Amino acid sequence: MASYSTSEFRAGLKIIMDGDPYNIVENEFVKPGKGQAFNRVKIRNLRTGKVLDRNFKSGDAVEAADVSDMEFQYLYNDGEMWHFMNPENYEQLAADKTAMGDAGKWLKGEEVCIITLWNGRPLSVQAPVFATLKITHCEPGVRGDTVSGATKPATVETGATVQVPLFVNEGEIIKVDTRTGKYSARVKE
Amino acid sequence: MKIQNPLQSPVFEGGDSWRPTAGLANLRLRAELLKKIRTFFELREVLEVDTPALSRAAATDRHLASFRVESATGTRFYLHTSPEFPMKRLLAAGAGDIWQLCKVFREGEAGRLHNPEFTLIEWYRLGFDPHRLMREVQELLAELLPAASSAAEYSTYREAFQRHAYLDPFNCGKQDCMRVLQISGRHVPAESDLDHDGWLDLVAGELVYPKLGRQGLSFIYDYPASQAALARVRAGDPAVAERFEAFFRGIELANGFHELLDAAEQRRRFQADRDYRRSHGLPEVPLDENLLTALESGLPDCAGVALGLDRVLMLAAGAHSLDEVIAFPSGRA
Numbered sequence: 001m002a003s004y005s006t007s008e009f010r011a012g013l014k015i016i017m018d019g020d021p022y023n024i025v026e027n028e029f030v031k032p033g034k035g036q037a038f039n040r041v042k043i044r045n046l047r048t049g050k051v052l053d054r055n056f057k058s059g060d061a062v063e064a065a066d067v068s069d070m071e072f073q074y075l076y077n078d079g080e081m082w083h084f085m086n087p088e089n090y091e092q093l094a095a096d097k098t099a100m101g102d103a104g105k106w107l108k109g110e111e112v113c114i115i116t117l118w119n120g121r122p123l124s125v126q127a128p129v130f131a132t133l134k135i136t137h138c139e140p141g142v143r144g145d146t147v148s149g150a151t152k153p154a155t156v157e158t159g160a161t162v163q164v165p166l167f168v169n170e171g172e173i174i175k176v177d178t179r180t181g182k183y184s185a186r187v188k189e
Numbered sequence: 190m191k192i193q194n195p196l197q198s199p200v201f202e203g204g205d206s207w208r209p210t211a212g213l214a215n216l217r218l219r220a221e222l223l224k225k226i227r228t229f230f231e232l233r234e235v236l237e238v239d240t241p242a243l244s245r246a247a248a249t250d251r252h253l254a255s256f257r258v259e260s261a262t263g264t265r266f267y268l269h270t271s272p273e274f275p276m277k278r279l280l281a282a283g284a285g286d287i288w289q290l291c292k293v294f295r296e297g298e299a300g301r302l303h304n305p306e307f308t309l310i311e312w313y314r315l316g317f318d319p320h321r322l323m324r325e326v327q328e329l330l331a332e333l334l335p336a337a338s339s340a341a342e343y344s345t346y347r348e349a350f351q352r353h354a355y356l357d358p359f360n361c362g363k364q365d366c367m368r369v370l371q372i373s374g375r376h377v378p379a380e381s382d383l384d385h386d387g388w389l390d391l392v393a394g395e396l397v398y399p400k401l402g403r404q405g406l407s408f409i410y411d412y413p414a415s416q417a418a419l420a421r422v423r424a425g426d427p428a429v430a431e432r433f434e435a436f437f438r439g440i441e442l443a444n445g446f447h448e449l450l451d452a453a454e455q456r457r458r459f460q461a462d463r464d465y466r467r468s469h470g471l472p473e474v475p476l477d478e479n480l481l482t483a484l485e486s487g488l489p490d491c492a493g494v495a496l497g498l499d500r501v502l503m504l505a506a507g508a509h510s511l512d513e514v515i516a517f518p519s520g521r522a
Contacts, residue, residue: 029300033444035390055376
């Protein structure tokens, strides 16, 4: 079993706590001049996203999590699972709703996503930062209104809803920042 | 299965890693503080001394790790973790009041408030008791750190624990420490082989120390006898170590002792530390027999204190991390 000593703790290190994989978000070395040293860490559960504070006695060892990020191409959704393919060896894998999070909202097909794997199983899926999507439904545009900052809801081809500026029309193509789910720009065909 | 730690930092990072992490203004501030420190001790007629950083003996302290240096011929040296032992030899030799500014080395201590190599100011005053020395620390810090020059707060270790952690450190067990941590929403390490002082250190670090020195300086004195280190223990109920620490904005700046004069007692403590090290798989280190012989020949009654200069500088500069005041911290050294 691979493990890390507290002296190896750094932001970004992946560890196992109570059977779950965690990412170290922050690590602070705390030591009174004449006393026991501790590592005070903030860790994020890679399954649930929950952030916890933990104290470790310095020198203690913690189980390492076999977590890695890999690129996969999105294939299709069978109604329950999202299917992906490794473009290098054509190996396929499927991610469930929990692992997908919001990523599924932005996928049409063939997008290259980053999948975080834990012991070979998908833990989370990141869609490409920008999704280029056609608007399938929204209220008619207000011509010339490019400054008011007002928005209206628009449905895009994947079924997701995005707040768009008033001048945007149905049938147009827009770029969405998938990290925030926010409209980013209009794209000319 | 071996997982490669992907974040292990390489020796040479390339790019900008040749540059200092501290800005020029903070390097100038360091030079300015050094001048003030020299003036401070000169005016008080305390003699500046210089003792070796490389020593054949090492500190036995349970919570300090010395860097080991091997010469080509096989002689083993240790980088000092503080200049305390040779300075006490100078005191025993009749040097009178002495002070020193030096680099010290503590393996494994790295973080926002730690660098394995750091600058210490250490001084000894003949005939001083801890209270008189605490006042002198306050005077020095008032010059180096104007923000800390308002009225200082003095409390015993016990009072500080009672006030901030609702715990009597002299009458509590592991369960009580766990309970106060839990009530305060702090994480309690589960499978931990912490001893009583370890639990107190955890409570102190979580609940007590962060609250000290919010306005002016905060001094804590009369530590548990089990944490005496090189301080003398004053009999009583409970017996306490005549040891103090100074804090500002939750950060420990100085540690002082009413120095232990009893050579036999000192040897017993070194021996106890060695036994602890052996039973806990820590490296064994040679005792400083020169220090013990010096104590036998007679150390004058004195109090001594060590002050971490980099932290003082960090606070004076309004910086958040030591990297901002050390030109090349260990990652770039």
